[in-house]
Amino acid sequence: MYKSPSHLPESARKAVADTLNERLADGLDLHSQIKVAHWNIKGPGFAGLHPLFETFAIGLAAHNDTIAERAVTLGARAYGTARHVAGRSKIPEYPQETTRDLEHVKLLAERIEQYLDGVRESRKIAEAQGDTDTVDLFTTVVTEFEKHAWFLRASLES
Numbered sequence: 001m002y003k004s005p006s007h008l009p010e011s012a013r014k015a016v017a018d019t020l021n022e023r024l025a026d027g028l029d030l031h032s033q034i035k036v037a038h039w040n041i042k043g044p045g046f047a048g049l050h051p052l053f054e055t056f057a058i059g060l061a062a063h064n065d066t067i068a069e070r071a072v073t074l075g076a077r078a079y080g081t082a083r084h085v086a087g088r089s090k091i092p093e094y095p096q097e098t099t100r101d102l103e104h105v106k107l108l109a110e111r112i113e114q115y116l117d118g119v120r121e122s123r124k125i126a127e128a129q130g131d132t133d134t135v136d137l138f139t140t141v142v143t144e145f146e147k148h149a150w151f152l153r154a155s156l157e158s
């Protein structure tokens, strides 16, 4: 661990940085999946969903960056190559042959919910280590991505 401006003990900084790196792997994987959906979607919902998926990707890219930089601020490293992510992500692989609009909506809703489960777990770890700043960071992610999950689930209602 590097020196850090944080006042937390090294053991706490390490525990929080480890969980930040888990969420970074999930987030980078999910970002690539959202882009695949953005590129390949077809059907009557295209006009609304194509740009909606892009807003998800832009938001997630910003969160991934914040999560990575928080890990380094705490004195750790941030791991994020495609090969590293492929080995670590807890998000299931995306069926890339999918084209139908509502099928993409369902697949992304499920994956965003899985991503959120991980973020909530990581927030608990940050809470247990007394790192309220990382808790706040994760809460921002949860608030934004729960809203995205709601958009997707609402699109699936008949």
Ligand SMILES: [Fe+2]
Residues within 6 Å of the ligand: 038, 054
């Ligand atoms: Fe695009």
